[in-house]
Amino acid sequence: MSGRHEATPPRHRIEIENGRSFEVGPEEDTLLRGALRAGVPFAYECSVGGCGTCRFELLDGEMASLWDEAPGLSERDRRRGKRLACQSRPLGDCRIRIRLDGGEAPAAQPRRMSATLASRRPISAGMVELSFAMPQPPAFRPGQYALLFPAGVPGARAYSMSNLDGDGLWRFIVRKTPSGRGSSALCDHLPVGARVDIDGPYGHAWLRPAPRDVVCVAGGSGLGPMLSVARGVLAGDGSRRLHFFLGLRTEAELDAAAEADSLDQDRATTTVVLSNPRERSAWHGPRGFVHAEVERSLSAPLDRFDFYFAGPPPMIEAMQELLMVRHRVPFDQIHFDRFV
DSSP: OOOOOOOOOOOEEEEETTSOEEEEOTTOSOHHHHHHHTTOOOOOSSSSSSSOTTEEEEEESOEEESOTTOTTSOHHHHHTTEEEGGGEEESSOEEEEOOOTTOOOOSSOOEEEEEEEEEEEEEETTEEEEEEEOSSOOOOOTTOEEEEEOTTSOSOEEEEBOSOTTSSEEEEEEEOOTTOHHHHIIIIIOOTTOEEEEEEEEOSOOOOOOSSEEEEEEEGGGHHHHHHHHHHHHTSOSOOOEEEEEEESSGGGGGGHHHHHTSOTTTEEEEEEESSOOTTOOOOSOBSOHHHHHHHHSOSOGGGEEEEEESOHHHHHHHHIIIIIISOOOGGGEEOOOOO
16 A cells, blocks of 8 residues: 655745845745744834835845835835835745844744634724634734734735733724725624634834833824733833823714723823814814824923834824934834834
């Protein structure tokens, strides 16, 4: 009697010019995620082609491009032969040129898993919390994010966990956008009990141990990771205080403030800011941009705090300018992940 067994597909060897080498499996979806799973500290932020942080050059070998028009590459980058590690898939052994001095080893080893939608809960007009049951998930740090792959939607969608690790659930606050195929699939069409591939955890803006009090600044669906960081602070030893700022647009979104108000008020203060309230509104709280309220509310010097923030790109840029340029807060006290 003779048996037949299929040969295991060979792994691809990736050699970094003047540096180390590593291997990725033929089933790995991108060079970036293969490198991070191998413990190689590629620099990255968004993981979905928007920021351009994971640029590299292919010197030898063949890679498939998953998104030729990814906004993370400029025309000048393309003319110089640059590629994005998050949008490139090795098709065999390759040699690349990339700088590793801007990266850091993953805080937790990411893994791709099949998860089950356990519940869907409305947060406010246009925002929903999705809870996924995870089979033996890797540990994540407060503030990290994962990549979701809804069926029938090309590519991955990055969302941050809003809870703390430990209960077998990963919870995400998702803002539904009118033209967003991914958010529409997750918020409107995915039935409870359905399965979705999730890859994570990723991100650098996770809660660090430190003696300083913490400031969390959330804009819109940036509420998710900031809730996770805030809950991590409050679950700590009790010595750090929390200042939580939530920037919303109109009164229709105010239901989201209940999430921030649920934080332990003995150690936390919560400030909600509306950037575009109605002209004749009953709203008596702060108005304007949330970064301006941060500066108004906190007495200088601001370098006595650790800052974590998440939200739309203009808010991220405004917070960077406020902290780095105007108040000279040390960079190692400023934590955010940049999405486009």
